[in-house]
Amino acid sequence: MHFSWCTHHPISYHSYHVYALKGFGFARCQAARARRFESAQVEVIGRYSKLPEQGERVRDLLEMVPKGASEVNARTKKQVQRRMRPSEIEDLVAGYQDGRTVYELADQFRIHRDTVSKLLAREGVPRRYRILDTAAIQHAADLYRSGQSLATIGQRLQVNPTTVRAAVLKAGVRMRDCQGRERES
Secondary structure (H helix, E strand, O other): OOOEEEOOEEEEHHHHHHHHHOOOHHHHHHHHHHHHHHHHHHHHHHHHOOHHHHHHHHHHHHHHOOOOOOOOOOOOOOOOOOOOOHHHHHHHHHHHHOOOOHHHHHHHHOOOHHHHHHHHHHOOOOOOOOOOOHHHHHHHHHHHHOOOOHHHHHHHHOOOHHHHHHHHHHOOOOOEOOOOOEOOO
């Protein structure tokens, strides 16, 4: 039965009355309170005063860590900014004009394919992809209506099949599914 009779007084209500009934009085009650406080202090200080023992524990924990790479690379790799010399740009343009693809040139010069395209545009080099004119679009639409595939038409017109598809759709032709039936819109 521990009901505190005062928030400042750690002795229970029951203990206080026992002290008071036995004639110990308030002074004895205060002394008991002081003894309890001192024992609590000693307990707290004792828990945190064993520093050499804690040092040994830390040392043991450090020895348990597995041996790995001595250096840790916590940073992410930065992108390398590579400036191309004018002679390299000339080689890039010559390679493109000789028939190499943008992807091949990007691998050769260790730059991104978009950078290759931008450099070619800056140098005024016309791109190889062909945009179909009105007559070619009508021809592609007629070939598609006759049953030829987009890939076959693309090879015949020397363009990508997706270019043929865009041209055929632009001409108003309905696309077929993989079985050759017209698709539902």
